[in-house]
Amino acid sequence: MIIRSSLKEKNSGNLKTPDSIASLLPGLTELVCALGLESRLSGRSHECDFPESVTSLPVLTSPRYNVSPDQDNAEIHQSVTELLKQALSIYEVDDEKLLKIKPDAVLTQDHCEVCAVSLSDLSDSLRRELGKNCNIISPSPIDLNSMLESFQIVAGHLGVPERGEELIQSIQSRFSKLRERTGSLPKPDVVAIEWIDPLMTGGNWIPELIEIAGGTNRLATAGKHSPFIEWNKICAVNPDFLLILPCGYPISRTLSEMQTLESRPGWQKLSAVRTGNVYILDGNHYFNRPGPRVADSAEILAHIFHPEFFNSVDTYRDSGWIRYSS
Incomplete structure (x- = not known):
């Protein structure tokens, strides 16, 4: 089942925590760890690097463009633009590796096809192979409100909604303190x-x-x-x-x-x-x-x-x- 981030997905009920989670987005990998579920991670994207302990996980993705450190902003932009003109995905998912770890949940995103691995990078055939028992959770945050909302949605579908609420409350509290302290400043x-x-x-x-x-x-x-x-x-x-x-x-x-x-x-x-x-x-x-x-x-x-x-x-x-x- 593909689960997109939206208000109607908030009430996910008492879902079981997946035994195997594949995270294809660095921010969601961090979220899984912040929710206390790092031990359930079984695979990551090539960009997932925090906390450092996740770097030992199998890498399930790679970029299709040249990622040489010698490339500057302009060259990277040109490479990405050429791939998009050819209607090609910018990132490649290793189907064989992903199927091998048999995830119960795959975390990705459908906000930006350039920034990170997206939902469209998962082929239709791969989705069928993963089967109906694997949830593909795909948040699409565009601002802070939808970002925090997506944290709650992911937490709910990973079976730990209360941990999601605690995390969001902590983040909102830190925001509120900053607003209070800067309110009267230039x-x-x-x-x-x-x-x-x-x-x-x-x-x-x-x-x-x-x-x-x-x-x-x-x-x-x-x-x-x-x-x-x-x-x-x-x-x-x-x-x-x-x-x-x-x-x-x-x-x-x-x-x-x-x-x-x-x-x-x-x-x-x-x-x-x-x-x-x-x-x-x-x-x-x-x-x-x-x-x-x-x-x-x-x-x-x-x-x-x-x-x-x-x-x-x-x-x-x-x-x-x-x-x-x-």
């Missing part, structure tokens, strides 16, 4: 760049995280896909803070591509550049990953925008964010 203008070439700003839940952390989001809309943007629009906004968080990129890889941004006309004149408020963030593990560490992402931003009030979050420095200087 709200700097913030632009979040989610892809360097071509330029894209961070949509979906990124604008909400910025607002929760005490910033004013510019050039993207919560609940909508990340838009392509012209450089002159960023210059026109002239944000107080510029966040660089390419989807799927660790900090080290983003650093290697900053020259592309620095070479753009007017870079040195930007307020964020002149005041030292350009930050590189780990878009792979935090901001672009719809998982239980979403509250960590908001806390990192609060520290960046208002460090005098959030020094305790400095533990994320270097692993979750760095201040960038040209």
